[in-house]
Amino acid sequence: MAKIDLVNVTKRFNKTVALDGIDLTIHDKEFFVLFGPAGAGKTTLLKVIAGVEFPEVGEVRISDENVNLVEPAKRNISMVFENYALYPHMNIFDNIASPMRSPLYKKDEATIKREVHKVASMMKIDHLLERLPSQVSNGQRQRTALGRALVRDPNVFLMDEPIAHLDAKLRHVMRAELKEMQHEFSTTTIYVTHDYLEALSLGDRVGIINEGKIVQIGTGEEVYLTPANEFVARLMGDPEINIFEIDLVDEDGVLGGVMLGQKKPHLIPEDVAKVINDGGYTKIRIGLRGNDFNYSFTKVSPEYMDATVYSVEPIGNKTILVVDVNGEKLRVIAPNDIKVELDQPIYVNVKMDKAMFFNAEDGNFIIRHNQKQLLEVD
Numbered sequence: 543m544a545k546i547d548l549v550n551v552t553k554r555f556n557k558t559v560a561l562d563g564i565d566l567t568i569h570d571k572e573f574f575v576l577f578g579p580a581g582a583g584k585t586t587l588l589k590v591i592a593g594v595e596f597p598e599v600g601e602v603r604i605s606d607e608n609v610n611l612v613e614p615a616k617r618n619i620s621m622v623f624e625n626y627a628l629y630p631h632m633n634i635f636d637n638i639a640s641p642m643r644s645p646l647y648k649k650d651e652a653t654i655k656r657e658v659h660k661v662a663s664m665m666k667i668d669h670l671l672e673r674l675p676s677q678v679s680n681g682q683r684q685r686t687a688l689g690r691a692l693v694r695d696p697n698v699f700l701m702d703e704p705i706a707h708l709d710a711k712l713r714h715v716m717r718a719e720l721k722e723m724q725h726e727f728s729t730t731t732i733y734v735t736h737d738y739l740e741a742l743s744l745g746d747r748v749g750i751i752n753e754g755k756i757v758q759i760g761t762g763e764e765v766y767l768t769p770a771n772e773f774v775a776r777l778m779g780d781p782e783i784n785i786f787e788i789d790l791v792d793e794d795g796v797l798g799g800v801m802l803g804q805k806k807p808h809l810i811p812e813d814v815a816k817v818i819n820d821g822g823y824t825k826i827r828i829g830l831r832g833n834d835f836n837y838s839f840t841k842v843s844p845e846y847m848d849a850t851v852y853s854v855e856p857i858g859n860k861t862i863l864v865v866d867v868n869g870e871k872l873r874v875i876a877p878n879d880i881k882v883e884l885d886q887p888i889y890v891n892v893k894m895d896k897a898m899f900f901n902a903e904d905g906n907f908i909i910r911h912n913q914k915q916l917l918e919v920d
């Protein structure tokens with residue numbers, strides 16, 4: 543049982559502010575994903591919770607107790623890093639058992655045997671217990687490291703990109719397994735990643751961190767569908783979301799947006815128009831993900847904009863088309879069997895009902911169509 547509170551936590555390394563006044567509560571038994579770009583402060587945040595870095599300002603509380611002065615070994619926190627350090631001379635069983643043989647958390651051998659087998663079966667490595675780390679695969683080594691961290695029954699489980707170095711296929715498998723195991727953990731977990739798919743699929747909630755500050759906290763759906771600002775929108779998704787300016791035009795009380803060098807405005811959905819009008823926003827940018835376009839090789843209607851194919855990048859089960867609309871390059875997702883030539887004419891229309899509207903002044907999210915209903919859907 544452990545709830546974690548960070549209260550105004552600031553950590554500097556000389557002139558670098560790694561954590562800048564972080565206020566954050568992780569609920570008991572929550573699987574919380576910390577997501578952000580390189581250098582954002584993710585690892586430092588874990589280290590402050592583990593007690594291996596000390597914040598200059600602020601408080602770390604575990605289960606409502608201030609642990610600032612509690613040394614790392616006494617916090618009963620397990621950490622798994624990308625570079626799992628297994629003992630090379632010990633077999634998998636002894637590696638997993640090692641925390642339970644340490645003086646601080648010592649258990650009797652019968653308990654150790656039971657716990658190692660339980661965890662090993664959860665990790666699907668129970669047939670490998672006699673082998674040395676050098677005799678198992680990368681993925682199995684990683685599972686051993688996860689098992690070793692789990693076996694101690696820690697109050698808190700900190701994982702720093704534990705599967706980042708695995709190849710894409712194995713990462714996919716491990717991601718699915720971690721999700722399955724999540725229910726069995728029942729241990730408050732903070733999981734660091736810079737892979738947005740991992741963030742979206744694993745977390746009860748996702749916290750997005752940038753330059754030492756928490757930018758947004760929400761469920762995967764919330765941060766994907768309603769990112770707090772353009773920065774979060776750009777982080778979430780591959781290919782990156784398209785964000786460009788539109789000029790608002792009011793024709794007899796109906797709000798439209800002129801975009802991408804077109805003459806005719808696109809109609810802005812009524813619920814969005816109301817929020818934009820009520821908020822007095824004048825400079826707007828819209829965000830559209832790769833799926834939020836229709837395209838055709840014939841001009842099916844006047845709304846379709848003239849474009850040309852700028853580049854074609856097949857990636858597995860889809861193709862990313864970069865199309866040029868009046869000099870603006872848009873990333874559009876197409877099926878992987880699409881037949882297309884460079885510089886070929888193409889006609890593109892935007893799905894305004896999918897567009898996210900941002901305030902161009904500060905990059906903050908304003909609204910999208912049907913927002914409330916979208917977030918209510920399970």
Ligand SMILES: Nc1ncnc2c1ncn2[C@@H]1O[C@H](COP(=O)(O)OP(=O)(O)OP(=O)(O)O)[C@@H](O)[C@H]1O
Binds near residue numbers: 556580582583736
């Ligand atoms: N021991 C240290 N000494 C000096 N600067 C440090 C130290 N540890 C971290 N930093 C700096 O603090 C900032 C945050 O680093 P941190 O490792 O927490 O980022 P991160 O989000 O985990 O990045 P990554 O995804 O690249 O691992 C960075 O600018 C980093 O260079």
